[in-house]
Amino acid sequence: MKTVIYYFTGTGNSYAAAARLCDALGDCTLVPIASLPGGRIVPDARRVGIVCPVYDLGLPEIVDSFARRLDAGGTEYLFAVLTMGGMGVSALHQLNAIFKKQGRDLDGAWAVAMPGNFVPLSQPPTGAKLEKILDRAGETIDTIAGIIRRGENVPPPPAPLSSLLRRLFYPGYIRHTDTLDEKFWVTEDCIFCGTCAKVCPVGNIEMVDGMPRWLHQCQLCMGCLHFCPTEAIQWGSRTKDRGRYLHPEFGAKKMKRQRLGPKADDSQKTEDSGV
Structure with missing residues (x-):
């Protein structure tokens, strides 16, 4: 079938x-x-x-x-x-x-x-x-x-x-997908590679003067954060030095x-x- x-x-x-x-x-x-x-x-x-x-x-x-x-x-x-x-x-x-x-x-x-x-x-x-x-x-x-x-x-x-x-937490996500990306920020470790913009599945990132700018249509998939080769992308105050994750069978091309x-x-x- x-x-x-x-x-x-x-x-x-x-x-x-x-x-x-x-x-x-x-x-x-x-x-x-x-x-x-x-x-x-x-x-x-x-x-x-x-x-x-x-x-x-x-x-x-x-x-x-x-x-x-x-x-x-x-x-x-x-x-x-x-x-x-x-x-x-x-x-x-x-x-x-x-x-x-x-x-x-x-x-x-x-x-x-x-x-x-x-x-x-x-x-x-x-x-x-x-x-x-x-x-x-x-x-x-x-x-x-x-x-x-x-x-x-x-x-x-x-x-x-x-x-x-879900009734308690999900509304905070689904009602605010246009503002969730306001918590993203970039450290001085950014190497201006543009990987974050290339991997964003919904095209929510553009590069401005070599730095990422989020366009407020975020799904909060965290792809940009996890794919950043220098871990320069952070979200809020709790992501620095916490490691990153990608499935071993998955890469930027996919x-x-x-x-x-x-x-x-x-x-x-x-x-x-x-x-």
């Missing part, structure tokens, strides 16, 4: 999950959500998936908007895999509620534990701890791929606590492809040929 997986990623966790699923399912196309224009989206596949991270126990704003434009009425199997560093099953319920308005539910819904990468809250894992998290995530994704191939129904699991916390669309992401084999 032909599959299309729509994905959004900031540091590679969700890309890695989407790519592994696509490889396991076969006859699969990866489509970066950030590359899609506005308006109604009709998938050219019978099996459709969404893979993205969890932000403040909910969906990234760009994914919430995308899901509301996605016409899933003609799909035979609709699934979602969300990657998270802590809690976040509540985001699956948020996504399912969007599709309920179309008269259907997610046929498969999973949350996969991945390395936490929101540096303002905590330092990303390293070493053996990181490897253990990635190994377990890979095993979980392989199991999910088998369930999807068999067409089994897996509804979003109960999430009373994370749903309660991050930049998020804005290029299916021509760059048109198969798992094509993606694997990238750097």
